[in-house]
Amino acid sequence: MKLSLGMILALCLAGLQFVAVTIVVFSSFLTSEKVLLEHARQLLSDVGTNTIEHSKGFLTPAKGAAELATRLAENEVIASDNFQQLEKLLFQQLQISPQFAGLFYGDEAGNFVYVMRSGGPGPFRTKIIRHDEGVRTTDLIWRDDSYGAVEYRADPEDTFDPRGRLWYQTASEKLTSIWTDPYIFFTSQTPGITAASPVFDSSGTLQGVVGVDIGIESISEFLSRLNIGDSGKALILNRNGDVIAHPSQDLISTARADGTFRFVNIGEIGDPVARAAFGHLAADDDISVAREISTRFNHGGSTYVSTVMPVISEALPWTIAVYAPEVDFTGEIKANRTQNVWIAASIALLTAAFGLALAHVIHKPVRAFAVRSSLVSQGEIAASEPMPKTYRELERANETLVQAIAERKQSETEFGRTFDLASRGMAQVEKGTGRLMRVNSKFAEMLGYDAAEVLELTVHDISHPDDDVAAFFFSDGGQTRSEYLHDKRLLRKDGSVIWVSENVIVIRDETGNARHAVMTVDDISERKAAESKIRRLNRDLSHSSRVNVMGQMATSLAHELNQPLLAITQNMDSVLFQLKQNACDVEELKTIVEETDRHAHRAGDIIKALRGFVKKDGVEKAPFDFEELMEQTLHLVRSEAKDNGIAIRTAAHGLEPVYGSRVQIAQVLLNLLRNAIEAISDSDVAERVIWIEADTVDGGLSARITDTGPGFDPAIKLFEQFESTKEDGMGLGLSICRSIIDSHGGKLWYQKDGQGRSQFCFTVPALVPKTVEEKRDEFSV
Numbered sequence: 001m002k003l004s005l006g007m008i009l010a011l012c013l014a015g016l017q018f019v020a021v022t023i024v025v026f027s028s029f030l031t032s033e034k035v036l037l038e039h040a041r042q043l044l045s046d047v048g049t050n051t052i053e054h055s056k057g058f059l060t061p062a063k064g065a066a067e068l069a070t071r072l073a074e075n076e077v078i079a080s081d082n083f084q085q086l087e088k089l090l091f092q093q094l095q096i097s098p099q100f101a102g103l104f105y106g107d108e109a110g111n112f113v114y115v116m117r118s119g120g121p122g123p124f125r126t127k128i129i130r131h132d133e134g135v136r137t138t139d140l141i142w143r144d145d146s147y148g149a150v151e152y153r154a155d156p157e158d159t160f161d162p163r164g165r166l167w168y169q170t171a172s173e174k175l176t177s178i179w180t181d182p183y184i185f186f187t188s189q190t191p192g193i194t195a196a197s198p199v200f201d202s203s204g205t206l207q208g209v210v211g212v213d214i215g216i217e218s219i220s221e222f223l224s225r226l227n228i229g230d231s232g233k234a235l236i237l238n239r240n241g242d243v244i245a246h247p248s249q250d251l252i253s254t255a256r257a258d259g260t261f262r263f264v265n266i267g268e269i270g271d272p273v274a275r276a277a278f279g280h281l282a283a284d285d286d287i288s289v290a291r292e293i294s295t296r297f298n299h300g301g302s303t304y305v306s307t308v309m310p311v312i313s314e315a316l317p318w319t320i321a322v323y324a325p326e327v328d329f330t331g332e333i334k335a336n337r338t339q340n341v342w343i344a345a346s347i348a349l350l351t352a353a354f355g356l357a358l359a360h361v362i363h364k365p366v367r368a369f370a371v372r373s374s375l376v377s378q379g380e381i382a383a384s385e386p387m388p389k390t391y392r393e394l395e396r397a398n399e400t401l402v403q404a405i406a407e408r409k410q411s412e413t414e415f416g417r418t419f420d421l422a423s424r425g426m427a428q429v430e431k432g433t434g435r436l437m438r439v440n441s442k443f444a445e446m447l448g449y450d451a452a453e454v455l456e457l458t459v460h461d462i463s464h465p466d467d468d469v470a471a472f473f474f475s476d477g478g479q480t481r482s483e484y485l486h487d488k489r490l491l492r493k494d495g496s497v498i499w500v501s502e503n504v505i506v507i508r509d510e511t512g513n514a515r516h517a518v519m520t521v522d523d524i525s526e527r528k529a530a531e532s533k534i535r536r537l538n539r540d541l542s543h544s545s546r547v548n549v550m551g552q553m554a555t556s557l558a559h560e561l562n563q564p565l566l567a568i569t570q571n572m573d574s575v576l577f578q579l580k581q582n583a584c585d586v587e588e589l590k591t592i593v594e595e596t597d598r599h600a601h602r603a604g605d606i607i608k609a610l611r612g613f614v615k616k617d618g619v620e621k622a623p624f625d626f627e628e629l630m631e632q633t634l635h636l637v638r639s640e641a642k643d644n645g646i647a648i649r650t651a652a653h654g655l656e657p658v659y660g661s662r663v664q665i666a667q668v669l670l671n672l673l674r675n676a677i678e679a680i681s682d683s684d685v686a687e688r689v690i691w692i693e694a695d696t697v698d699g700g701l702s703a704r705i706t707d708t709g710p711g712f713d714p715a716i717k718l719f720e721q722f723e724s725t726k727e728d729g730m731g732l733g734l735s736i737c738r739s740i741i742d743s744h745g746g747k748l749w750y751q752k753d754g755q756g757r758s759q760f761c762f763t764v765p766a767l768v769p770k771t772v773e774e775k776r777d778e779f780s781v
Helices: 005-056 059-073 083-095 166-174 217-224 272-283 327-377 392-421 441-447 525-581 586-614 626-643 662-681 733-743 772-780
Strands: 102-107 112-117 124-132 135-143 149-154 191-200 206-215 233-238 243-245 253-255 261-263 293-299 302-308 318-325 425-430 436-439 483-491 497-508 514-523 622-624 647-651 658-660 689-697 700-707 748-752 758-765
Touching: 005 217, 005 233, 005 293, 005 302, 005 318, 059 083, 059 102, 059 191, 059 206, 083 102, 083 112, 083 124, 166 191, 166 206, 191 217, 217 233, 217 243, 233 272, 272 293, 272 302, 272 318, 302 327, 318 327, 425 441, 441 483, 441 514, 497 525, 525 586, 622 626, 622 662, 626 647, 626 662, 626 689, 658 662, 662 689, 662 700, 662 733, 662 758, 733 748, 733 758
Parallel strands: 647 689
Antiparallel strands: 102 112, 102 206, 112 124, 124 135, 135 149, 191 206, 233 243, 233 318, 253 261, 293 302, 302 318, 425 436, 425 514, 483 497, 497 514, 622 658, 689 700, 700 758, 748 758
């Protein structure tokens, strides 16, 4: 929504008043808030310190538990098989140690005796697990303070095995007294820690482990009684991130899949505020901090303050964490701040009312100017109409604006007339989608649509699927170019195809972002048809020319060789006649043989001259770029390949320069490509592809031309002169190609590739350029 000038003036006046009052209010608030927040942090620190001191009270019983476990481990009763005597010993120790939750002993056979405090039916409960000849029994006994049995009960469903418990495994592994990390007791499902010691027989062999449980649930009760603001809480974390104490004790434990319980980690506790405040500590294996850390954080739209204390001690590696809502300490001052803000807003509203009245007076001539400019732009009044009375600055702006409007309307009119009346097909196209936004009648006529139908199409709909579409018309295509010019095929409404020359110009705004494109097309179907006929005629004429030249060469060769060969035949007949008549005249025979030799040399000279005519001696060689030569050669055959529906794919990058006759190597490449095109075009293979690959190898270049044609009969000698697989072929092409490659010191051969396709390969060594004397000798041959 755009604001008027009058509204802006009013808002500015009101805003200045509001900002001035607000600055005063907030400066006072921030000062008071800083003091209260510092007080809150100090309060949280005091809570943490108090909790640490309270927790240290568990260190003395823990030490006593460790000492008791050690003494029990040395008692002969512990390692005996008398479970009744062992139970009584543990019962007596539990009675004289009220801070302990239970005492137990487990051995290597899985036997277990556990005496613990109970809520009923007796104050003490004993669990005895025996393994006797493969039979396991579990007995539960409740006793009173005088060791009298209150109730017996068997538990055949019990699966407890002391050897699988952490206290047993740790003590038996370290073979010394240990303290466990806090965990959830299996039987009572309450939090605690265990002091355990290994028990040995007289030979030093491990017999079992004796232990003492110390409950720590009273720490959670202590935390629930703390007053930290209105709704703050303190909790205790073990160094591994487990929450071992919390005001809500039911949040600190969770069941495992096997039915046992474990502490929840701070990252998964059901207290969302605690999780938000301290959950990041769980990312480390050890969450303890070296010093007290105080922070502020947001959760659920409220701001909280928190404090994390260093660990209590090495013996109790617990961390105290405290958090409280900031509003518990700053609520009153925030309420006062809100009241002051409303006062500031009221003052601002009064100022705004005054500002609106003042703005109305100032804005009246500006509004008249805006109305006149809009009417001129819409053509409802002429630009020469007199202006309303307004400010001097607006009068000058109006003159410039009206002139710009007139020029824009003239440009739009001229463009629209040019677009609609153009003799070429024109279309305005949407970027990305290629949707035809506007077309002239010529464009619709070329495609056989009416104006309404063609506007429902996109450039993709009317383009031949085998031809390129400008990248501008693809949502993920590059749009850095501003013009695309190429020949392509378009699909008419009746399904027929026309060739057009397409010129796409991308229209961009002043920031360089594309807005739309204007596409201009010319129908070149007749030109394309004429070019195709010319190419076919050119091939026919070239073939006829080659046949005619070879015919002339054959006639000349027969005529020139006829006389020396006839003379040689007559001389040989004379010699044979004399030999048969035994009338040999040595001098006469010598004369005849010398004449025969002269005629034979004459025939050789004729053949040598013909060879010089066919193969130009002294061809100039120089370094050249094979990749460039390959691209230029493709221009000569690409049209022929396209007409036959054949795709040519290349793979050649970073080739080293080659030294040789550029024209002769081009002749080889062109001949092999045309052979491949003819082989595919004369067959009905489904895949019509030619691959040209070139690589730099040791000493030169290796090139491969592969096609999907039918191949050759193995009986054909491809490189023999006058040996051809074509009905009208002369069998000279491959022979000449091999001669050219051989003259360059390379090799030309035919093979099947890994997929059984025809493949001609040749190599061109990296020749050392010849010296001036060598070139002179070469041209003089």
